[in-house]
Amino acid sequence: MAVDRIEVVVSEVVQEAEGIRAFAFQRVDKSSLPEFTAGSHIDVFIPGGIVRQYSLSGSPSECDRYTIGVLREENGRGGSKALYDQVRPGDRLFISEPRNHFELTRSAKRYLLLAGGIGITPMMSMLEYLAPEGLPYELHFCTRSKAVTPFRKRLSEIKGNGQVHHHFDNGNPENGLKIGELLREYDDGTHLYFCGPPGFMGAVKVASSHWNQETVHFEHFSAPALDAANDQGLECFYVRIASTGATYEVPADRSIAQVLQENGVETNTSCSQGICGTCQTRYLNGEPQHMDLILTPSEQAEYLMICCSRSKTKELILDL
Numbered sequence: 586m587a588v589d590r591i592e593v594v595v596s597e598v599v600q601e602a603e604g605i606r607a608f609a610f611q612r613v614d615k616s617s618l619p620e621f622t623a624g625s626h627i628d629v630f631i632p633g634g635i636v637r638q639y640s641l642s643g644s645p646s647e648c649d650r651y652t653i654g655v656l657r658e659e660n661g662r663g664g665s666k667a668l669y670d671q672v673r674p675g676d677r678l679f680i681s682e683p684r685n686h687f688e689l690t691r692s693a694k695r696y697l698l699l700a701g702g703i704g705i706t707p708m709m710s711m712l713e714y715l716a717p718e719g720l721p722y723e724l725h726f727c728t729r730s731k732a733v734t735p736f737r738k739r740l741s742e743i744k745g746n747g748q749v750h751h752h753f754d755n756g757n758p759e760n761g762l763k764i765g766e767l768l769r770e771y772d773d774g775t776h777l778y779f780c781g782p783p784g785f786m787g788a789v790k791v792a793s794s795h796w797n798q799e800t801v802h803f804e805h806f807s808a809p810a811l812d813a814a815n816d817q818g819l820e821c822f823y824v825r826i827a828s829t830g831a832t833y834e835v836p837a838d839r840s841i842a843q844v845l846q847e848n849g850v851e852t853n854t855s856c857s858q859g860i861c862g863t864c865q866t867r868y869l870n871g872e873p874q875h876m877d878l879i880l881t882p883s884e885q886a887e888y889l890m891i892c893c894s895r896s897k898t899k900e901l902i903l904d905l
């Protein structure tokens with residue numbers, strides 16, 4: 586099953602902050618793009634054969650265009666740098682349809698949003714949804730300084746039933762938001778959403794560990810370093826395709842997805858880091874060593890991400 590690609594034209598590029606640009610995409614014929622929900626992301630097929638995921642930062646009620654925010658990462662994997670440096674208004678690109686693994690629950694009495702740096706992008710679409718609906722929200726946006734803070738103008742315009750708090754730490758987290766204090770008290774009616782760089786994610790996870798985890802939601806935009814101590818996967822194991830019975834060996838240096846692709850089994854991958862959901866696959870037997878960062882425990886009982894997960898059992902049977 587191939588991912589449907591949509592050809593778009595870059596209709597606008599805005600310098601949102603130092604090292605951060607917002608890109609707007611429209612269909613070439615200006616017709617409507619697929620509807621999306623707050624927190625969704627798309628794949629962007631970047632010149633040079635790179636595919637990267639970006640959260641949509643515009644209003645879910647406006648599908649005439651999609652907007653993403655891109656941080657130019659000097660020492661990243663190269664995708665955002667290429668997009669930031671090379672893509673200009675009028676250029677054509679391909680994107681995927683939106684997917685959402687960071688969906689807003691409808692049942693919250695209050696939405697507490699915490700963003701670190703470029704982690705603000707999914708929160709922007711959330712605010713664009715919550716504010717017009719009159720739903721109570723509170724956003725805490727942590728950055729180093731005003732100069733590197735994107736979407737400041739739009740954030741000052743969004744009203745509704747909530748507040749936006751900026752926290753500038755000038756490079757010293759001790760001067761920033763006191764995350765532990767903010768999250769010390771909680772109630773089950775409040776749902777927490779957070780997204781940001783690895784240090785920020787770790788701090789919020791620790792500070793919210795006593796919350797009801799059903800009310801805690803997060804999205805990584807890059808995979809943190811793996812904790813080798815938690816890796817109980819076998820070095821080498823087998824995957825069996827339920828529909829054909831074909832069995833393939835997965836060695837230590839290949840992912841399940843790579844092995845399947847090398848053997849002509851059609852699979853989709855995108856981030857290859859367990860953060861986008863493209864390669865989600867149902868399994869019927871065996872026990873995976875889950876390495877993804879998006880599936881809930883109940884989802885992991887049924888699915889695994891074949892780009893990164895491995896196996897604790899000698900064989901995994903995949904529902905393919």
Ligand code: FES
Binds near residue numbers: 862893
């Ligand atoms: S390809 Fe993104 S989660 Fe597997």
